Amino acid sequence: MSMISNQSQASKVATSEPKKGSSPMSSATASRKPGEPLKFVDPVFTLKDVAVSYGNFVAVSDVNMQIPSHDITAFIGPSGCGKSTLLRTLNRTNDLIPGAKVHGSLFYHDADLYHPSASAVEVRRRIGMVFQKPNPFPKSIYENIAFGPKVNGRPKKSELDDIVEKSLKSAALWDEVKDRLNESALGLSGGQQQRLCIARSIAVEPEVILMDEPCSALDPIATLRIEELMAELKKQYTIVIVTHNMQQAARVSSYTAFYVTEVNLTSDRRTGKLVEFNETKKMFSTPDDERTEAYVTGKMG
Amino acid sequence: MSTTAQSGSAVMSLAPSTHLRRRNLIQLVITRLMASATVISVLVTVGIVLSLLPTTFRLLREITTQVFGTVWAPLFTPSQYGMAPLFTGTFIIVLIAMVIAIPIGLAAAIFLSDYATFNLRRIVKPILEILAGIPTVVLGLFGLYVVNPEFVEKYWPIGEPLAYTALGAGLMTGILIIPIIASVADDALSSVPRAMREAAYALGATRREVATKVVVNAGLSGVVAALILAFARAFGETTIALMVAGSYPKLTANPGDPMQTMASFIGFAGIGDAEVGSSAYNTIFLVGTVLFTVTLILNILGNRFISRFREAYE
Numbered sequence: 001m002s003m004i005s006n007q008s009q010a011s012k013v014a015t016s017e018p019k020k021g022s023s024p025m026s027s028a029t030a031s032r033k034p035g036e037p038l039k040f041v042d043p044v045f046t047l048k049d050v051a052v053s054y055g056n057f058v059a060v061s062d063v064n065m066q067i068p069s070h071d072i073t074a075f076i077g078p079s080g081c082g083k084s085t086l087l088r089t090l091n092r093t094n095d096l097i098p099g100a101k102v103h104g105s106l107f108y109h110d111a112d113l114y115h116p117s118a119s120a121v122e123v124r125r126r127i128g129m130v131f132q133k134p135n136p137f138p139k140s141i142y143e144n145i146a147f148g149p150k151v152n153g154r155p156k157k158s159e160l161d162d163i164v165e166k167s168l169k170s171a172a173l174w175d176e177v178k179d180r181l182n183e184s185a186l187g188l189s190g191g192q193q194q195r196l197c198i199a200r201s202i203a204v205e206p207e208v209i210l211m212d213e214p215c216s217a218l219d220p221i222a223t224l225r226i227e228e229l230m231a232e233l234k235k236q237y238t239i240v241i242v243t244h245n246m247q248q249a250a251r252v253s254s255y256t257a258f259y260v261t262e263v264n265l266t267s268d269r270r271t272g273k274l275v276e277f278n279e280t281k282k283m284f285s286t287p288d289d290e291r292t293e294a295y296v297t298g299k300m301g
Numbered sequence: 302m303s304t305t306a307q308s309g310s311a312v313m314s315l316a317p318s319t320h321l322r323r324r325n326l327i328q329l330v331i332t333r334l335m336a337s338a339t340v341i342s343v344l345v346t347v348g349i350v351l352s353l354l355p356t357t358f359r360l361l362r363e364i365t366t367q368v369f370g371t372v373w374a375p376l377f378t379p380s381q382y383g384m385a386p387l388f389t390g391t392f393i394i395v396l397i398a399m400v401i402a403i404p405i406g407l408a409a410a411i412f413l414s415d416y417a418t419f420n421l422r423r424i425v426k427p428i429l430e431i432l433a434g435i436p437t438v439v440l441g442l443f444g445l446y447v448v449n450p451e452f453v454e455k456y457w458p459i460g461e462p463l464a465y466t467a468l469g470a471g472l473m474t475g476i477l478i479i480p481i482i483a484s485v486a487d488d489a490l491s492s493v494p495r496a497m498r499e500a501a502y503a504l505g506a507t508r509r510e511v512a513t514k515v516v517v518n519a520g521l522s523g524v525v526a527a528l529i530l531a532f533a534r535a536f537g538e539t540t541i542a543l544m545v546a547g548s549y550p551k552l553t554a555n556p557g558d559p560m561q562t563m564a565s566f567i568g569f570a571g572i573g574d575a576e577v578g579s580s581a582y583n584t585i586f587l588v589g590t591v592l593f594t595v596t597l598i599l600n601i602l603g604n605r606f607i608s609r610f611r612e613a614y615e
Binding site (some may be wrong): 002091093121122124125126128129131133135136137138139147148151152197201203204220253 | 376418419494496497498499501502503504505506507510514515518519
């Protein structure tokens with residue numbers, strides 16, 4: 001069943017492709033007044049008045065934005081601004097934290113992600129995630145990649161071999177590990193482990209890959225390789241990346257969302273807010289909001 | 302030099318003051334005391350083991366291949382030293398205990414680590430640990446006066462169960478080690494990093510798949526350690542076997558029959574009226590050595606698995 005819906009998605013993307021191609025940088029920016037939210041043709045995510053709370057604590061609120069397909073969107077902002085929380089609501093990973101609750105409406109294409117009939121397991125199969133610290137399973141390289149396809153179906157050994165090879169090639173790791181697929185994934189370097197985790201996500205053929213500070217535990221060379229990989233992957237996948245590193249956002253993304261922590265002086269509550277969502281080029285040159293400018297120029301945060 | 306120079310004649314002294322010398326002395330005494338406490342506890346253990354060996358070897362030289370016989374009657378004349386009935390008795394009772402305790406204990410551990418809410422786990426976990434501390438004599442009594450007459454005697458289809466049965470002893474030993482397996486395995490599973498679970502969920506795995514295919518796999522050495530420790534506990538359990546299985550070293554495979562384990566033989570024979578140098582006295586040492594060796598190996602294996610597990614995640 002998941003295979004069928006997957007194909008219908010692919011065709012949807014294909015039909016929307018010409019429109020997208022006819023106006024580069026998408027139709028979003030053509031005649032937009034400052035402060036007006038970006039709109040995309042067939043966005044992957046549409047967030048309306050989204051807020052996330054843990055018990056009584058509201059981590060982030062009033063988020064309105066759309067996230068375009070087959071492109072890289074970056075979330076930046078100071079620590080505690082709710083950018084990771086928001087990212088984790090996009091594939092319902094936040095469901096796993098007791099007390100976490102999502103308010104407002106969050107659509108994945110035209111499906112409500114938090115509709116009572118939506119299955120978190122199905123959501124996560126389509127929307128993969130790569131975490132801050134590389135977290136390979138303590139299994140062989142092969143078994144790490146094969147895990148997702150195995151739980152999502154019963155592929156034959158030969159099919160599985162193909163998936164493993166294809167995924168590792170997509171993650172630019174195949175040449176380094178092809179001779180030791182049966183060795184433990186824990187023996188790889190940090191950067192290799194992170195590319196393995198990306199390959200592992202790709203293996204279940206998601207449409208979206210969420211990346212939560214994927215390079216923060218890596219050295220500059222490994223970081224560069226991941227960034228090159230992301231540029232390659234955006235041809236096939238929609239990527240949303242949370243990063244602490246502004247240069248990284250500037251290098252890899254087409255669109256950037258900037259969040260801050262607003263402190264309510266009367267209640268001393270801290271809540272993350274979306275300040276600005278714009279083309280990355282604009283965010284780092286002539287942003288609409290002065291807080292964005294202060295942050296990207298290093299005067300704040 | 303420059304600091305002392307300012308006061309001219311006063312030379313800075315780094316020699317210890319009287320007060321510091323006293324503190325150093327106290328420190329030395331305490332260090333020696335703690336070191337000797339460590340040495341004593343190690344020496345006592347080694348001494349006990351060594352004291353078993355001469356008598357064991359003396360008896361072994363005397364009886365040689367008789368230990369491979371099938372009749373265990375060292376307390377009668379003529380004595381017979383075939384250890385087979387003790388081995389089968391021990392094996393069957395431990396087997397029954399493990400067959401009961403492994404599924405229940407592991408299911409409980411997986412439930413506690415991956416299904417139970419934080420609050421439920423906080424309540425249940427200490428209860429499990431209390432259960433692990435129930436005096437075995439209480440379990441033995443229950444086995445003797447409830448399990449044997451009410452269950453085994455009434456429902457066991459093979460033979461005619463008497464007041465003492467290996468099945469009852471195996472059941473009660475199983476109940477004894479369930480909390481050990483549940484508690485130690487839960488510790489292992491709960492310390493599998495959350496990142497591991499999130500990675501699996503993010504690939505579209507269900508809660509059951511996350512628990513059984515990732516968490517148990519990642520915590521496997523801890524789980525194996527739990528099983529080995531539980532096995533060692535069941536293997537050395539004396540009171541329950543003595544009270545519930547009787548003291549009849551019968552060579553049989555029918556769990557409805559009475560049996561004797563190695564531990565319960567020692568408990569039975571070593572109650573003080575064995576004369577030094579007598580055959581009863583010597584066999585206690587022999588069985589004790591075998592029991593000790595097996596338990597030691599199991600404990601070493603268990604600890605090795607635990608430390609390997611810690612290496613991977615700490």
